[in-house]
Amino acid sequence: MIPAPYLLYIGNETDPLSVKTSRGLAYWRPQACLGQYRSSASAISLGLPDLTFAEAVQRGARTLVLGVANAGGVMSPTLVSDAVAALDAGLNLASGLHARLRDQPEIRAAAAAKHRELFDVREPPQRLPIGTGYRRPGRRLLTVGTDCSVGKMYTTLAIERRMRELGTAADFRATGQTGILIAGSGVPVDAVVADFIAGSVEQLAPARRDGGWDLIEGQGSLFHPSFAGVSLGLLHGAQPDVIVLCHEPGREHMRGLPGRKLPPLAVCLQANLEAARLTSPEVVCAGVALNTASLSEADARRVCSEVSQSLGMPCQDPVRDGVSRIVDRVLSFDIEGVA
Amino acid sequence: MIPAPYLLYIGNETDPLSVKTSRGLAYWRPQACLGQYRSSASAISLGLPDLTFAEAVQRGARTLVLGVANAGGVMSPTLVSDAVAALDAGLNLASGLHARLRDQPEIRAAAAAKHRELFDVREPPQRLPIGTGYRRPGRRLLTVGTDCSVGKMYTTLAIERRMRELGTAADFRATGQTGILIAGSGVPVDAVVADFIAGSVEQLAPARRDGGWDLIEGQGSLFHPSFAGVSLGLLHGAQPDVIVLCHEPGREHMRGLPGRKLPPLAVCLQANLEAARLTSPEVVCAGVALNTASLSEADARRVCSEVSQSLGMPCQDPVRDGVSRIVDRVLSFDIEGVA
Incomplete structure (x- = not known):
């Protein structure tokens, strides 16, 4: 389970499609979304309070959600440094990007140092079972x-x-x-x-x-x-x-x-x-x-x-x-x- | 492509089921199978000439095929040291085991040192395409x-x-x-x-x-x-x-x-x-x-x-x-x- 409540990362995004995931989250789990993090006033707003990482932590946020879809699926240097700053402030990280959080050395090091968790939601769980098709209750x-x-x-x-x-x-x-x-x-x-x-x-x-x-x-x-x-x-x-x-x-x-x-x-x-x-x-x-x-x-x-x-x-x-x-x-x- | 001809690894296997893959290879590609490598005379024979790694290389073998299915899918120390000896003798390695050749440090090091190739046939290729279903000739x-x-x-x-x-x-x-x-x-x-x-x-x-x-x-x-x-x-x-x-x-x-x-x-x-x-x-x-x-x-x-x-x-x-x-x-x- 990804610990809620969340801070939603917008960064500099100005294309509505690129924040589709964050928007879905704000719409379907409003009670779980404390605020948004934007790098500039011209970035898209989801109508949530603008919070710094420290402010979000103070209000009880547990995880920064990187619900952005950038071209090529790679993580920009800005995104990586923002992610490290969020870890340093005490937030866990969850990402829906193609590029994996744990494949970024700075992010992995900061998470280890601060004992924070990294959630790559495109990564399937280890040790999945083979299906059986046997009837189960429910x-x-x-x-x-x-x-x-x-x-x-x-x-x-x-x-x-x-x-x-x-x-x-x-x-x-x-x-x-x-x-x-x-x-x-x-x-x-x-x-x-x-x-x-x-x-x-x-x-x-x-x-x-x-x-x-x-x-x-x-x-x-x-x-x-x-x-x-x-x-x-x-x-x-x-x-x-x-x-x-x-x-x-x-x-x-x-x-x-x-x-x-x-x-x-x-x-x-x-x-x-x-x-x-x-x-x-x-x-x-x-x-x-x-x-x-x-x-x-x-x-x-x-x-x-x-x-x-x-x-x-x-x-x-x-x-x-x-x-x-x-x-x-x-x-x-x-x-x-x-x- | 896995370079042929092959030497088939039997090792100490005495269970016919465990050499199913090697047997299939010997049956369907006899011209590609120069011989078998057995550690003891009590091991199963596929009816091929018994060859050492050096003899196989001398006769033109290019790849040692680990066509054995051992319990748990892990590589025993014997298997690993035999694999390293085969690499040292000049053979490439192909494996159908669950455990990956490239995850064994000794095997990876020996392959790198001798410029030999490792083929894990359970490993899918990188960068597969998404299907389209468009009609293609053939x-x-x-x-x-x-x-x-x-x-x-x-x-x-x-x-x-x-x-x-x-x-x-x-x-x-x-x-x-x-x-x-x-x-x-x-x-x-x-x-x-x-x-x-x-x-x-x-x-x-x-x-x-x-x-x-x-x-x-x-x-x-x-x-x-x-x-x-x-x-x-x-x-x-x-x-x-x-x-x-x-x-x-x-x-x-x-x-x-x-x-x-x-x-x-x-x-x-x-x-x-x-x-x-x-x-x-x-x-x-x-x-x-x-x-x-x-x-x-x-x-x-x-x-x-x-x-x-x-x-x-x-x-x-x-x-x-x-x-x-x-x-x-x-x-x-x-x-x-x-x-």
Whole structure:
């Protein structure tokens, strides 16, 4: 677990996309985000208090989160010296960068000297188990998608929030870097060694007996020719009782692959259910979550309504409408949750 | 490429299973195996000449192959000192062990001093590409299976041998440690980082324009809950024109998973064809290869005949019968081989 609360590092970043991870953290875990660290007033603001490392420590911050995505994934000298200063001030470090904190000699030395911890969230855990597919107790939901980056993390977190509002025990289980920083723990499933994909997810959402839900963040798509292996191993390891299908209407092609069309929703849904049955024979789909950011309000309503009618299940845009109807359907299923 | 010819290391091994990899090498690449190195006369013999390291070098050997599987995957002090002696004598080293050659300080030092190369065949290559699924020229065949260890490597190598007998250009593309040692190159696909499974196979069997075949060794099974992600990424990356289904009749459960039944052949075949169509829309199955080692001659014939009739395609045991009818069917297909 990454110790909270956090100070979010912005540095000199002026490109909104480069602080996507920090923004996700500020949105989904506001109570965990004490402030932001900016090197200049022209850098992007997430609307949090600007704090120095010393001020953040004084207010109780435990970890500086390097939730920035810089070109090439390397750590600039400025970033390294800021990181060392944060360690010296008493903060731990968490990073979602490609370059590893522990591969930077100055950072490693400062962390050792100050007995601080370094969290590289793209680094998978050591000694993962091989999956077994044996039934385990618990209630599990997995988001699946027609493509990468269609809103699976957002949808999963929205379902967690809604279930908790309803008094249902529910925990988001992160499988990507932003999700891991938001949750404070998780497994970067696309970074594990191929033999351990399913096993890593069995470990992430193990047997559970309190009646609560594990809500597992999906990755990729069974129809993405670059990453489908990750999605299938994740599906088998998750052993979901319920899946929720995520999609962005109007997307011209699979992410990163011009010319490669997205699968029809019904085809994608059936393929996921069929594959999931290997480890979860009674799996059902509770609904569809659409990212309609590119559509007008009227078009978004029309598309949601059409999808809902054609597939016979709730369809909502989690950002515009929340996920209450999808969650109501999840909770209406008679899921035993025992193996 | 691992430089041939090879000297095969047996050491003191007395368990036939522990020299499985060396035996495969001696069987499939006899012309590449000059001899064996045994520490005692009671060790297993592969029927090759017993040579010292110096004798092997004198006869032209380039690489000592540590094709032994010892308990725990660690390197014993004897193994390490033998490896150092081989380097000193002028041999390169190739290993299929879990423990890495380059993690042994004495071995690394001796290799550096003598300018010899170390090949850890379980170590995936650096800088793998992300797969794209775009059509590439070439003729490609992939073996798929109902389970792990049902004869996919043997079948693929038997198809290579038969095609070459017929004068057809064909190259085995290895995806597992034994296969890599046999071929002298390949990618240990179950050891690559999950995001790169498909990409690693696209690199292993890239665009090919000479009209010849790439024969890709399959791994695992779409129906094995531990490893299906590997199998799916391999299927997409292989982009096969033709698949051959491998199976061992009578197996009680999926490998390593008591209680988990194997899928019916027809179900397994359809699932593989359907998944393969994502990157190879016209994919077909040329036949079924059965490992009937546990059956009597009569039972083996009966089972092959039944499978052949029910699926409408050739079915052979590659060990008992070879693969000539399967290969005839492969070559009867009208496969353009251009993207």
